[in-house]
Amino acid sequence: MTQKKQAGILGLGAYLPERILTNADLEKMVDTSDEWIRTRTGIRERRIAEKGTATSDLAVKASLEAIQNSGLKPSDLDLIILATVTPDMIFPSTACILQNKIGATCPAFDLSAACSGFTYGLALAEGLIRSETYKHILVVGAEVISGFINWKDRSTCVLFGDGAGAAVIGETHDGHGILATYMGSDGSQARLLQIPAGGSAIPPSISSIETGLHYVQMDGAEVFKSAVRTMGDAIQEITKRAHLTIQGIDCLIPHQANLRILNAVSDRTKIPIEKIFVNLDRYGNMSAASTIVALYEAVKEGKIKKGSTVVMVAFGSGLTWAACALRW
Numbered sequence: 001m002t003q004k005k006q007a008g009i010l011g012l013g014a015y016l017p018e019r020i021l022t023n024a025d026l027e028k029m030v031d032t033s034d035e036w037i038r039t040r041t042g043i044r045e046r047r048i049a050e051k052g053t054a055t056s057d058l059a060v061k062a063s064l065e066a067i068q069n070s071g072l073k074p075s076d077l078d079l080i081i082l083a084t085v086t087p088d089m090i091f092p093s094t095a096c097i098l099q100n101k102i103g104a105t106c107p108a109f110d111l112s113a114a115c116s117g118f119t120y121g122l123a124l125a126e127g128l129i130r131s132e133t134y135k136h137i138l139v140v141g142a143e144v145i146s147g148f149i150n151w152k153d154r155s156t157c158v159l160f161g162d163g164a165g166a167a168v169i170g171e172t173h174d175g176h177g178i179l180a181t182y183m184g185s186d187g188s189q190a191r192l193l194q195i196p197a198g199g200s201a202i203p204p205s206i207s208s209i210e211t212g213l214h215y216v217q218m219d220g221a222e223v224f225k226s227a228v229r230t231m232g233d234a235i236q237e238i239t240k241r242a243h244l245t246i247q248g249i250d251c252l253i254p255h256q257a258n259l260r261i262l263n264a265v266s267d268r269t270k271i272p273i274e275k276i277f278v279n280l281d282r283y284g285n286m287s288a289a290s291t292i293v294a295l296y297e298a299v300k301e302g303k304i305k306k307g308s309t310v311v312m313v314a315f316g317s318g319l320t321w322a323a324c325a326l327r328w
């Protein structure tokens with residue numbers, strides 16, 4: 001029997017907008033304090049895209065870096081999967097807009113799984129490489145979520161930031177690459193975290209705008225509990241699927257929503273907090289861009305080296321959750 005191909009990451013890229021919004025800046029905008037934000041979330045600052053910047057603009061910069069780092073050209077891509085909850089527009093897909101902007105010619109589509117979107121995209125790309133359907137797949141997580149935040153609502157506006165990350169997935173060898181993937185969803189919890197209007201259920205109207213239905217709405221306490229449970233369970237499941245032990249994980253790359261969530265995940269899974277990569281203090285929650293930007297930085301900072309065992313884990317609106325184990 002022929003061995004199935006192994007898929008893995010050939011190149012990484014990331015882009016963060018230059019403008020920094022600090023907790024001190026937020027103190028001037030809503031009734032909050034640096035102390036409250038730091039102790040409740042761990043966030044110190046976040047990046048905010050300039051007005052007029054679209055999600056595809058951030059995605060272009062991250063994607064071109066990932067393609068260059070993989071030693072390929074845009075014309076070598078066979079597929080683009082772009083994960084976002086803040087697309088440039090309802091249609092066409094942001095992936096198609098990205099395809100044109102980077103000069104690729106392959107099929108392209110968006111994937112909607114909120115903060116789990118990039119990890120969902122990895123799982124999909126892995127299957128398509130292993131089945132030999134495609135050779136080189138660009139997976140992108142990109143968000144300009146600042147345009148969907150009510151900057152007068154202190155319970156949500158302190159949490160989020162803009163950014164993009166990208167990875168080129170292709171065939172890898174000698175046991176390096178993706179070891180296992182896992183995805184989950186629970187639509188019964190959809191209302192915990194949503195932007196209710198702008199789609200077919202509540203099309204844009206003067207009333208939908210006046211009642212703030214185009215902004216992120218969240219039941220923070222319930223999302224917090226679900227995040228700890230689903231990420232903890234996803235780590236157990238991916239460890240089993242990849243035949244790893246918890247002790248064998250060198251670096252955990254989690255979705256970056258809240259430092260208290262990561263401490264609780266560490267307690268629940270017994271993964272020491274020192275092995276959990278954290279950059280939410282600098283970027284806040286970048287939804288689909290969060291895990292891929294964290295992976296990019298962990299590699300850059302030398303926290304992930306050749307041979308490291310890495311687990312990526314995410315949760316988000318849907319609810320959705322996902323995990324991916326990799327040997328670097």
Ligand code: ACO
Nearest residue numbers: 032036114115154155158220221223224257258287316317
């Ligand atoms: N500054 C000051 N006070 C605040 C702020 C703020 N920015 N926000 C809320 N408060 C107040 C509340 O009004 C409340 O006051 P009250 O007691 O007088 O009513 C008090 O602080 C406590 O509020 P809680 O909501 O109970 O605070 P909590 O400790 O639960 O922290 C938080 C809130 C940070 C949102 C937390 O619940 C959380 O992190 N939840 C998870 C959110 C998350 O991870 N979302 C990611 C998913 S994103 C995606 O998938 C797209």
